[in-house]
Amino acid sequence: MGGGHQSLESSEIRIKEHPILDFPEREKVKFYWEGKELWGYEGEPIASALHAAGIKVLHESMKEGHPRGFFCAIGNCSSCLVVVDGVPNVRACTEKLRAGIHVEMQKGVGPALISKE
Numbered sequence: 001m002g003g004g005h006q007s008l009e010s011s012e013i014r015i016k017e018h019p020i021l022d023f024p025e026r027e028k029v030k031f032y033w034e035g036k037e038l039w040g041y042e043g044e045p046i047a048s049a050l051h052a053a054g055i056k057v058l059h060e061s062m063k064e065g066h067p068r069g070f071f072c073a074i075g076n077c078s079s080c081l082v083v084v085d086g087v088p089n090v091r092a093c094t095e096k097l098r099a100g101i102h103v104e105m106q107k108g109v110g111p112a113l114i115s116k117e
């Protein structure tokens with residue numbers, strides 16, 4: 001193989017022009033994936049920002065720990081579950097990106113939520 005291929009994490013995989021769709025200007029914001037700083041556009045689905053950064057495995061299945069990622073992209077399949085700011089079971093394909101959020105891969109059912117009441 002040799003050099004010449006680009007790291008997926010450093011490439012930007014985004015559609016910039018489309019014959020029938022418009023892409024409105026959006027604010028570029030920082031967020032964190034597994035503690036690593038990334039950027040995306042405010043209001044785009046978290047999964048889109050992660051895909052643009054080359055990150056495709058978002059979740060590990062409950063029983064076997066198999067990798068899961070974007071599948072239906074409309075919030076129906078639960079293949080893209082992630083942990084956002086400590087909250088498990090967030091669908092990355094429908095949850096909007098916000099500045100400063102911390103997103104983690106969800107392993108199985110994810111961390112237990114402990115009530116402080």
Ligand code: FES
Pocket residue numbers: 069070071072073074075076077078079080081091092093094
């Ligand atoms: S990809 Fe199916 S719910 Fe997100």
